[in-house]
Amino acid sequence: MSASLEKGVRVLKEVIDAPIASYFSSCVHCGLCAEACLFYTETGDPKYTPIHKLEPMRRLYEQEYTVLGRLKKLIGLSKAVTDAELAQWQELVYNSCTLCGRCSAVCPVGNDIVYMVRKFREGMSASGNAPEGIKGAANRTITIGSPMGVKLPAVKAQMRHVQEDYGLPIPLDVEGAEYLVMLSSMEIINFPEYLGAIAKIMHQAGKTWTLCSTAFEATNAGMQIGNSDLARVIVSRIVEGAEKLKVKTVISPECGHAYTALRWEGANLVGRPFSFHVKHIIEVLGEFQEQGLLKTDGFETDRLTFHDPCQLARRGGVIKQQRSLMNMVAKNFVEMPDAGFMNWCCGGGGGASAIEEGEELRLEAFKKKKSQLDTVKPDRLVTACANCRIVLEEGLEHYRMDIPVVGLTEMIAEHIPTAAATEPKGT
Amino acid sequence: MATTNDKEFREKLAALSISQQRQVAALFVQRVFAFSNDVRIKAALDMAMRADISDAELAVVSQAANAARVESYTQCGKETDWNTQAGLFVAKAAVSCVAPVAEGKNLAWDAAMQVRVARTCEAASGDVTDHKEAEAQYAILDDFLSK
Amino acid sequence: MNEMQFLTWVRGPGLNLAISIFLLGVFVRLFEIYSLGRKKDLSEARNVAGASGINTVFRRSLPADGMLKNSPITYIGGYIFHIGLAIIVFLFVPHIKFFQGLTGLSWPGLPSQLVDFATILTIVAMLVILFDRITKPVKRYLSTFQDWFTWALTFLPVLTGWMAVRHLLLPYTTMLAVHILMVELLLVFLPFTKLFHAFTVFGSRWYNGAVNGHKGVAV
Numbered sequence: 001m002s003a004s005l006e007k008g009v010r011v012l013k014e015v016i017d018a019p020i021a022s023y024f025s026s027c028v029h030c031g032l033c034a035e036a037c038l039f040y041t042e043t044g045d046p047k048y049t050p051i052h053k054l055e056p057m058r059r060l061y062e063q064e065y066t067v068l069g070r071l072k073k074l075i076g077l078s079k080a081v082t083d084a085e086l087a088q089w090q091e092l093v094y095n096s097c098t099l100c101g102r103c104s105a106v107c108p109v110g111n112d113i114v115y116m117v118r119k120f121r122e123g124m125s126a127s128g129n130a131p132e133g134i135k136g137a138a139n140r141t142i143t144i145g146s147p148m149g150v151k152l153p154a155v156k157a158q159m160r161h162v163q164e165d166y167g168l169p170i171p172l173d174v175e176g177a178e179y180l181v182m183l184s185s186m187e188i189i190n191f192p193e194y195l196g197a198i199a200k201i202m203h204q205a206g207k208t209w210t211l212c213s214t215a216f217e218a219t220n221a222g223m224q225i226g227n228s229d230l231a232r233v234i235v236s237r238i239v240e241g242a243e244k245l246k247v248k249t250v251i252s253p254e255c256g257h258a259y260t261a262l263r264w265e266g267a268n269l270v271g272r273p274f275s276f277h278v279k280h281i282i283e284v285l286g287e288f289q290e291q292g293l294l295k296t297d298g299f300e301t302d303r304l305t306f307h308d309p310c311q312l313a314r315r316g317g318v319i320k321q322q323r324s325l326m327n328m329v330a331k332n333f334v335e336m337p338d339a340g341f342m343n344w345c346c347g348g349g350g351g352a353s354a355i356e357e358g359e360e361l362r363l364e365a366f367k368k369k370k371s372q373l374d375t376v377k378p379d380r381l382v383t384a385c386a387n388c389r390i391v392l393e394e395g396l397e398h399y400r401m402d403i404p405v406v407g408l409t410e411m412i413a414e415h416i417p418t419a420a421a422t423e424p425k426g427t
Numbered sequence: 428m429a430t431t432n433d434k435e436f437r438e439k440l441a442a443l444s445i446s447q448q449r450q451v452a453a454l455f456v457q458r459v460f461a462f463s464n465d466v467r468i469k470a471a472l473d474m475a476m477r478a479d480i481s482d483a484e485l486a487v488v489s490q491a492a493n494a495a496r497v498e499s500y501t502q503c504g505k506e507t508d509w510n511t512q513a514g515l516f517v518a519k520a521a522v523s524c525v526a527p528v529a530e531g532k533n534l535a536w537d538a539a540m541q542v543r544v545a546r547t548c549e550a551a552s553g554d555v556t557d558h559k560e561a562e563a564q565y566a567i568l569d570d571f572l573s574k
Numbered sequence: 575m576n577e578m579q580f581l582t583w584v585r586g587p588g589l590n591l592a593i594s595i596f597l598l599g600v601f602v603r604l605f606e607i608y609s610l611g612r613k614k615d616l617s618e619a620r621n622v623a624g625a626s627g628i629n630t631v632f633r634r635s636l637p638a639d640g641m642l643k644n645s646p647i648t649y650i651g652g653y654i655f656h657i658g659l660a661i662i663v664f665l666f667v668p669h670i671k672f673f674q675g676l677t678g679l680s681w682p683g684l685p686s687q688l689v690d691f692a693t694i695l696t697i698v699a700m701l702v703i704l705f706d707r708i709t710k711p712v713k714r715y716l717s718t719f720q721d722w723f724t725w726a727l728t729f730l731p732v733l734t735g736w737m738a739v740r741h742l743l744l745p746y747t748t749m750l751a752v753h754i755l756m757v758e759l760l761l762v763f764l765p766f767t768k769l770f771h772a773f774t775v776f777g778s779r780w781y782n783g784a785v786n787g788h789k790g791v792a793v
Contacts, residue, residue, distance in 0.1 A: 019781040021607040026771040026778040029721050030652070031712035035644050046715035066606055068766055104786075105793055106638040108652070109771050110630060110779030112786075137504035148507045154551035161547045164433070164561065165540055189501050189512055192544055221504055255503075264789060267616035277618065317620050317790035341791070342639045354504030387503045397497045 005083045008127020012060050015119040021065060023116060024058050026109040027051055033103040033113055038344055038368040039096040039361065050103035050113045053092040056081045057120045086129045093117060093124055094131045095358030099257070100310040100345035114315075121226020130225045133354035137221035138230050145237075147221035148185035155183070155216050158192045168199040173245065174210035179284070180247040180276075181209055182218035182238065182262070184255035186386035194254060194386075197413030201285065204416050205293040209251075215241030218252055220261035224351030231261055232269040238262060242276050249277040251284055254407055256311030256349055256385045263316065280312060281409055282384050286321030289328060296415035299331040302379035306335070306408075307369070307392060308343035309385035322384060322408060329415045336372040344368045346383075348391030366395035373403060384408045430565040439568060440535040445528070449475040451571045452524040452538035455564055459520075459545040462513035463499070467491040468521045475524040482527065489525045496522050509552030516545035539564050581751040584758065592758035599765030600773060608777060620790030630783025630793055631776055651703040658696030662689060662732065686739075693736045700729050724767050731756040 034040040034049040062069035103113040137147035222231030347365040453475035471492040496518035520541035546560040667683040674680040734753035
């Protein structure tokens with residue numbers, strides 16, 4: 001057994017808990033999880049059956065934690081987990097799983113398969129079997145401090161641009177602000193309009209907010225790769241920043257996995273409850289709407305539909321807010337089939353979009369989203385996750401579908417009356 | 428009267444006809460075209476510079492420019508190369524130039540903003556936070572109006 | 575061994591052995607699974623009515639949105655044979671008498687024609703499910719020896735019991751003895767195969783519901 005396999009096996013043994021033991025013991029091989037997984041439904045290849053993605057872990061569980069399994073191992077009747085096997089499973093555990101969680105929602109015996117895949121990734125990454133595409137992100141997290149290599153000067157450059165464009169100041173390191181706004185690398189890099197939208201919304205709501213120079217980003221490559229130590233690095237930085245600035249709430253940006261990492265895994269990674277709340281920007285907007293702090297003007301009149309980011313809706317519990325917000329600024333909002341809790345994944349979350357070898361599979365899996373859109377026939381598609389946006393656009397482009405994709409926060413901000421929100425530059 | 432601030436800049440752009448907006452927008456984008464060098468973007472800019480484009484021609488370059496835009500996103504988790512990233516905003520600006528919109532939408536302003544972000548990316552790659560793209564754009568607009 | 579000795583054995587030592595192994599097996603398995611425990615969740619909970627472990631224990635008995643349409647045989651076949659088994663085991667008067675002999679408890683049963691009807695439905699459903707497991711790519715791919723074995727372990731008691739009541743194939747005494755033997759085999763293997771889901775389904779659904787309920791998601 002190589003050193004890294006040994007490490008991987010050790011990590012896998014550590015993460016197996018009562019829930020996982022219960023799940024493996026309950027699986028009756030009914031195959032319903034496959035019917036819920038877009039990687040199976042769109043390819044017809046049974047190897048993408050969710051529970052099958054965990055086979056090495058199941059064997060390990062049996063061999064290490066059951067009386068019968070240990071007996072079998074003793075008399076040489078069990079098949080050990082090997083390096084080669086883990087290498088073979090890399091495609092199943094990373095390329096064909098976005099941690100979307102539909103499988104966990106349908107298993108009749110109650111297995112939380114996505115919970116298990118997340119844990120399995122810990123062993124995969126410890127044994128060196130994480131995909132190259134995400135490994136780079138992990139390295140950059142340690143060396144540069146950001147999975148995508150975004151440094152403070154870059155953030156400041158975008159801040160400056162937004163200040164000019166919108167005429168609103170972007171606060172940095174303001175102690176005692178109510179909200180600490182996190183950004184995802186994706187927004188800093190691909191969608192700088194998001195920051196401007198935040199500024200407009202906060203200004204109208206009259207809320208104090210700030211960015212933090214030592215903790216501006218929420219993208220958590222550790223979560224994607226399945227390396228808790230790495231995930232902890234990013235979360236710790238955010239916790240330190242939030243506590244130093246004494247904020248009440250940290251806002252997680254329009255990025256699905258960043259929310260999961262911070263909101264649900266964060267406290268467990270750092271080993272203590274947070275002294276601040278964590279909310280997704282859509283949750284905050286929902287609250288502002290309820291409290292009458294969000295006043296918008298005018299409506300979009302074209303036919304709009306909403307793609308629920310998996311980590312926000314099904315895995316995060318934010319399902320109603322985006323709908324109320326859509327109805328606030330859209331006259332013609334229609335739901336796609338399976339909208340809400342059971343919506344289908346864009347196919348690119350959980351680090352999947354960073355894996356080049358997985359692109360063909362992703363595009364094939366996209367047929368599911370395509371079929372939803374073919375049914376609802378929208379003019380535009382709205383969502384609330386920067387990664388979903390790009391994955392959706394790529395899929396739409398590939399299938400020659402002319403449906404622009406927009407972010408919900410930006411759409412809301414566009415309807416905030418400019419007179420109330422901005423002062424023009426130079427006057 | 429020279430343009431000195433964004434309020435004036437935006438109003439003057441809005442007052443142009445769509446065809447004029449496309450032309451001045453293309454001038455803005457040409458300043459940062461080197462970050463992209465994509466032939467589809469070039470085709471879009473060349474088309475925008477012409478005063479007489481048909482809807483059909485517009486649709487073709489529009490689609491190509493959009494494809495270029497979608498291809499130039501940085502994937503989540505990948506290392507950011509700010510110079511390459513600037514290409515995304517060049518593409519976005521070019522898409523604005525040839526967007527098939529009805530009269531009344533300020534596409535030149537959109538293009539100008541995207542060009543500024545492209546310049547910001549260049550600044551970010553050099554760990555610099557400042558640039559003077561806005562002033563350069565004012566000068567281009569004034570020059571265009573005086574012709 | 576003649577048929578009477580066979581019957582006496584399965585009713586006596588055989589039953590004792592089977593029940594002992596069953597009870598020991600259940601206890602050991604439950605212990606080795608649930609003693610692993612789980613870490614406390616330190617993240618702030620989002621409490622939403624209807625989203626909890628116990629809710630999911632019940633709710634998960636129903637198909638998730640859209641799933642019944644794409645896998646009708648799995649669901650409908652599954653419902654029929656599980657409910658059928660429950661009716662046969664717990665509402666057939668001779669079985670109730672058996673439980674009474676073992677525990678002292680008894681309860682009203684169903685008319686035997688109804689149980690007979692339920693048994694036929696169960697047998698048919700189980701055959702359909704078997705056919706489905708052989709023909710559906712995913713099920714076939716996932717299936718191991720244990721899947722076929724446990725199917726037989728579950729099917730044979732039902733079949734042999736029905737045949738005994740109907741006096742088919744073998745003389746009654748022998749058929750009955752065979753039936754009891756099949757039940758004993760089922761008991762002996764249940765804790766050590768996927769059939770143990772009969773016990774762990776509650777824990778699994780509960781954990782799933784609790785973890786998601788913590789996030790305010792009703793699963």
